[in-house]
Amino acid sequence: MKAIVTGGAGFIGSHVALALVERGAKVTVIDDFSSGDFVNLKRFRGEVIAQDINHVHWDQMNQGETVFHHAALTDTTVTDQRKMMYANVEGFRKVLDFCLERRCKLIYASSAGVYGNEPAPQSEEGSKNPLNIYAYSKWVGDQLAEEALRENPVPIIGLRYFNVYGMGEQNKGTAASMVYRLAEQMRCGMRPRIFFDGGQSRDLIYIEDVIDANLKALEATRSGIVNIGTGTGTTFNRLIAILNEVLHTQLVPDYFENPYRFYQNETRAEIKQAEKLLGFKSHYTIAEGIRDYFARLYQFPRVVASSIS
Numbered sequence: 429m430k431a432i433v434t435g436g437a438g439f440i441g442s443h444v445a446l447a448l449v450e451r452g453a454k455v456t457v458i459d460d461f462s463s464g465d466f467v468n469l470k471r472f473r474g475e476v477i478a479q480d481i482n483h484v485h486w487d488q489m490n491q492g493e494t495v496f497h498h499a500a501l502t503d504t505t506v507t508d509q510r511k512m513m514y515a516n517v518e519g520f521r522k523v524l525d526f527c528l529e530r531r532c533k534l535i536y537a538s539s540a541g542v543y544g545n546e547p548a549p550q551s552e553e554g555s556k557n558p559l560n561i562y563a564y565s566k567w568v569g570d571q572l573a574e575e576a577l578r579e580n581p582v583p584i585i586g587l588r589y590f591n592v593y594g595m596g597e598q599n600k601g602t603a604a605s606m607v608y609r610l611a612e613q614m615r616c617g618m619r620p621r622i623f624f625d626g627g628q629s630r631d632l633i634y635i636e637d638v639i640d641a642n643l644k645a646l647e648a649t650r651s652g653i654v655n656i657g658t659g660t661g662t663t664f665n666r667l668i669a670i671l672n673e674v675l676h677t678q679l680v681p682d683y684f685e686n687p688y689r690f691y692q693n694e695t696r697a698e699i700k701q702a703e704k705l706l707g708f709k710s711h712y713t714i715a716e717g718i719r720d721y722f723a724r725l726y727q728f729p730r731v732v733a734s735s736i737s
């Protein structure tokens with residue numbers, strides 16, 4: 429099997445690229461390294477094209493039977509609409525055109541951001557209300573995919589990720605998951621900083637489950653856009669309680685006012701469609717995912733601020 433993975437130096441894309449190589453596939457990664465990190469690709473054996481998907485010579489590409497499209501500007505706080513739309517919509521259009529022309533399967537990353545503050549559980553058929561330019565760019569991508577699906581027989585699967593956490597997200601800085609960002613604060617002895625009053629909740633899904641969803645999408649015979657979440661929401665207060673337990677700390681939240689207008693209060697995926705279309709269901713509970721993640725991430729004990737006299 430031959431595959432192209434765009435965004436393959438990033439968090440999710442690198443895991444997908446590695447999982448495919450492990451299964452014997454010949455994989456080409458395309459990434460402009462704008463938020464990706466070579467560290468994620470150290471174990472990768474395959475071709476790496478260090479280019480912007482908007483500038484790649486797609487007409488000269490012949491590697492792909494399946495394209496896993498993960499390249500995107502992923503920082504949801506970016507407000508430059510021109511930059512976001514060019515990267516995420518025009519980039520997606522180029523990948524989509526390539527797949528339609530070459531008749532190769534497209535598996536691409538959508539986002540739960542498209543739902544905005546629509547009531548949980550958010551379902552694929554439910555209304556969309558993107559609250560920022562990132563979420564809007566993802567929604568436009570979904571509409572391009574839906575239009576292509578109506579007019580072409582090429583298989584297209586959109587994976588509408590909820591909040592993904594796990595090894596390899598460290599490259600994302602402030603765009604990394606709350607699991608990682610809060611844990612980093614707490615390991616330094618700092619009180620975890622969250623928006624008032626910590627009751628906001630997220631459907632947090634572990635990277636191992638997301639890899640599984642991508643591999644199931646590869647096998648799937650039907651097209652569609654499906655939620656990739658656990659179906660369970662975790663409040664930030666509950667997340668901190670779990671982190672305290674796993675990290676052996678006893679830190680209380682430090683609440684502050686939310687400065688963002690475009691904030692999602694509750695995300696929780698309706699998961700029936702993913703089960704139906706892909707046979708996918710997540711395996712890791714939030715506590716299991718965090719334990720597995722930290723066993724890999726924090727192999728070596730680090731000196732915490734509170735232990736320095």
Ligand SMILES: NC(=O)c1ccc[n+]([C@@H]2O[C@H](COP(=O)([O-])OP(=O)(O)OC[C@H]3O[C@@H](n4cnc5c(N)ncnc54)[C@H](O)[C@@H]3O)[C@@H](O)[C@H]2O)c1
Nearest residue numbers: 435437438439440460461462463464480481499500537592
């Ligand atoms: N991580 C999550 O919780 C989450 C949730 C919903 C959707 N998604 C989507 O999943 C995909 C992967 O996200 P991630 O978390 O791995 O983020 P990431 O930032 O780690 O990965 C994105 C990768 O795309 C690359 N890239 C960006 N613009 C590019 C361009 N124009 N040309 C080539 N490469 C480019 C970056 O360098 C990076 O390696 C994205 O499409 C994102 O929108 C992620």
